[in-house]
Every structure is written in structure tokens, then in C-alpha cells.
Amino acid sequence: MTKPVTGVLFDVDGTLVDSVYLHVVAWWQALRQHDHDVPMARIHRAIGMGSDKILDELLGAGHDSSDDDAIRAAHSALYAPLWPALRPLPGARRLLDSCADRGLKVVLATSASHPELDALLHCLDADGSLTAVTSADDAEQSKPAPDIVQVALERSGLSADETVFVGDSVWDVRASGQLSIPCVGLTSGGLCAAELLDHGAAGVYEDPQDLLDHLDEALTTAFRMALA
Missing domain, CATH: 1.10.150 (DNA polymerase; domain 1)
Known part of the structure; x- marks a missing residue:
């Protein structure tokens, strides 16, 4: 099960x-x-x-x-x-904090290089909520290859069957899908909901705040997809 x-x-x-x-x-x-x-x-x-x-x-x-x-x-x-000029998207910090407050492990898995990642982490200012962080420098291939996602699982001690991925691109959906991890999509990166759903996203929300407002629904939907 x-x-x-x-x-x-x-x-x-x-x-x-x-x-x-x-x-x-x-x-x-x-x-x-x-x-x-x-x-x-x-x-x-x-x-x-x-x-x-x-x-x-x-x-x-x-x-x-x-x-x-x-x-x-x-x-x-x-x-x-x-x-x-980098800014957190609406609700980003609160979403990370809320996941951590629920007892969920929170892991960043990005195709950014290490110097870019440092700038992104400074922008987010959410280190206290993070269990682990991985970047393109930690994997042989970046997304849509699943390497970065696999490293994120290993560093956090998670397994694919207990994890949800949140991303904004079809590359996120494809990378997580190769490990059978359901992906919740956000349109805050500029793609439409239909495209993310067509590539297999478990659900789509507007931005981190919208996902936070529907977090129970999103996790339940992803869990059901994993069971299917």
C-alpha cells in the first residue's frame, strides 16, 4: 500500500x-x-x-x-x-513554512546552478523550513532527466511513494513522472493549466498562495493519483 x-x-x-x-x-x-x-x-x-x-x-x-x-x-x-530584482512569488514563504509546520519534509530540487541557487535562497529567506536543497551541480543531468529529483529524495530520506513534487514547467512534470512522483503544477511560471495537465500534472494552481489556500485538496489529489 x-x-x-x-x-x-x-x-x-x-x-x-x-x-x-x-x-x-x-x-x-x-x-x-x-x-x-x-x-x-x-x-x-x-x-x-x-x-x-x-x-x-x-x-x-x-x-x-x-x-x-x-x-x-x-x-x-x-x-x-x-x-x-528577484522576488518571492505570492505566498511562497508561507507555503514552505506551512508544509514544515505540518511535519512534512520540504526539499528544493532545482535546475539552477549553485551561484544562482544562493541568490534564490537569499530571496526566499526560508532556510528554517528546508530539510534539503539540491541544484544542477548535484546531478549528472538536469530536468527533464530525473537525476536532481532522485538526489533530493536521497538527501531527505524520502521515497518516491510518499512524496509530491511542485513545479511550474512541463520539465518538472516529466522529471518527477519518471520516478512515479505526482506533480502539482503552478501557472506562475507562465504556462497554462491545460498544458501542465496534458503532461500529467496531478492538479494545477495559480501560484504558491493559491496552492497554500488549497493545500489539503492538492495533497489529497496527489495521494489519490499515486494510489491509482
């Missing part, structure tokens, strides 16, 4: 912190610096992947990768000055 939910894994960019569109601009500018004119809408849909995956997604798996390291470095250099 499947265990009750005892832990919640959270993506960060677009899920807890309002950073998605800052990433879009930084990637767009970095690509333009290297003569790649990629529409912002396409870049937006790729956010949530780590930097090891996103260029193949945007430029094609067979693209000339000789400039990839320079493009990634340019993105990092362009994004870092924007860190002071």
Missing part, C-alpha cells in the same frame, strides 16, 4: 521565485551575442531545463556546439546583475 505524503519537493524558478522572465531575457541576449536569433516565446517554454539541456532544445540537438560554453557563460553574466 502506498504511504501517505510525508515530503514535498519544490522547483524554485517560476514556482517559488518570480525569475522566469529574467531568465528569458538573459538567454535571449546571450544567444544574440552569438548570432542566434531565437524568439523569446521559444526560450520561455524551455525555461526549467538546466543549462546542459536548454541549448539543444533551442538550437537543435545537431547544432554546432563550439560556442555553447560561451553562451552559457554569457547567460550567467547577464543574469547575475538581475538577482537584486
